[in-house]
Amino acid sequence: MAADLPRLPPPPPALHDWALLLDVDGTLLDFADRPEAVRVPAELLDTLSRLHIALDGAVALVSGRPLAQLDALFAPLQLPAAGLHGLELREGGEWASTGQPPPGLALVRDAAQALVDKFDGALLEDKGTTLALHWRGSPAAEEPLHEFATSALIGLPGYHLQAGKYVFELRPDGADKGHAILALMSHPQFLDRRPVFVGDDLTDEQGFVAINAHGGHSVLVGQRTPTAAHHALHDPDATRTWLRDVALRLAPSGPVNG
Ligand SMILES: [Mg+2]
Known part of the structure; x- marks a missing residue:
């Protein structure tokens, strides 16, 4: 059974053809007691900037947080993103939001x-x-x-x-990371790239299934059985290190300013 095999990090990109889709809490960021107490390391912002440039903009956050919170956390970066599990979408600057909450x-x-x-x-x-x-x-x-x-x-x-x-x-209903990822992947910035989705939570499993169906790399942060993910990273710190290595591989020269 595939579920019993040890899962390794995904292979490094051979070309600049990846589309990176990244969960936030528990994946990029360590958990805190309260959602507003998380910290975004400066080095992570630098890594995401490098990846954003190296992948021609195909780097997105896929989170349960509202977009406004994501923007505040990752300022000054404003990445393509799916907030509220896809209820809010921003692809390359465009914003599509959902309707009113029920009475x-x-x-x-x-x-x-x-x-x-x-x-x-x-x-x-x-x-x-x-x-x-x-x-x-x-x-x-x-x-x-x-x-x-x-x-x-x-x-x-x-x-x-x-x-x-x-x-x-x-x-x-309909707000899940599988739908959110498919919506992002239909955007020109992401289309025809190999999708790579990294997530840690049960809510990310629908994302792993969507990624697997599109020939992408599904990456679980932490351990869970069963999971649809084909690869794994140990914790958010390992995710940040792995992303930095990917960024260096794709864009080995020159610092990113700003
Ligand atoms: Mg998470």
């Missing part, structure tokens, strides 16, 4: 906040059209938050529950 979401948000407030360390992240209930700081909250999120779906037609690392997320 029931405000009620669910208020009830979720009241529940989260009972658990020290639990957190409600309001992303507009999606709600994320984090229990990383409060293991005792896992079960109550899961029960809440499951029952909240009754009042949110067209929504589903996605579990991630220490988080339950209520999000609209």
